[in-house]
Amino acid sequence: MVHVITEIEIRCTAEKVSAFASDPDNAPEWYVNIHSAEWMTAKSLTIGSLIAFKAKFLGRELSYVYEIAEFIPGERMVMRTADGPFPMETIYTWQAADQHTTRMILQNIGNPTGFSKWLAPFMSIMMKRANTKDLKKLKNILENR
Helix, strand or coil: CEEEEEEEEECCCHHHHHHHHCCHHHHHHHCCCEEEEEECCCCCCCCCCEEEEEEEECCEEEEEEEEEEEEECCCEEEEEEEECCCCEEEEEEEEEEECCEEEEEEEEEECCCHHHHHHHHHHHHHHHHHHHHHHHHHHHHHHCC
16 A cells, blocks of 8 residues: 655645645646646536546656545545546645645555555655655745745
């Protein structure tokens, strides 16, 4: 099993961080490995929304579809793969650290199958590295707007 937790503090309100980070159209801007996000359902983020992502990870091109399973603006969003290389859940949590600072927690939980399951420890390390870069990039974007 892969379970990676990464967090960062961003000098912006939870509403601002949540609004930007939860918008799939912004994903290619702050996720280092994501190249595109395409809405498969109406362009309104609600439970059941489907978004197709294209990314590059560990030298491989990946295509997968996330379904929004939970969304509480300014607090939490849960996405699960509806299609893709292996089952994955991504959880965003936003917590006010103070009046002007938000702690964003990014979790990835997955269960690789077949040959991929032997790579799980390596994948966890690489995902942690990528997530750390992603959150730093998100912080930079939001704090410099």
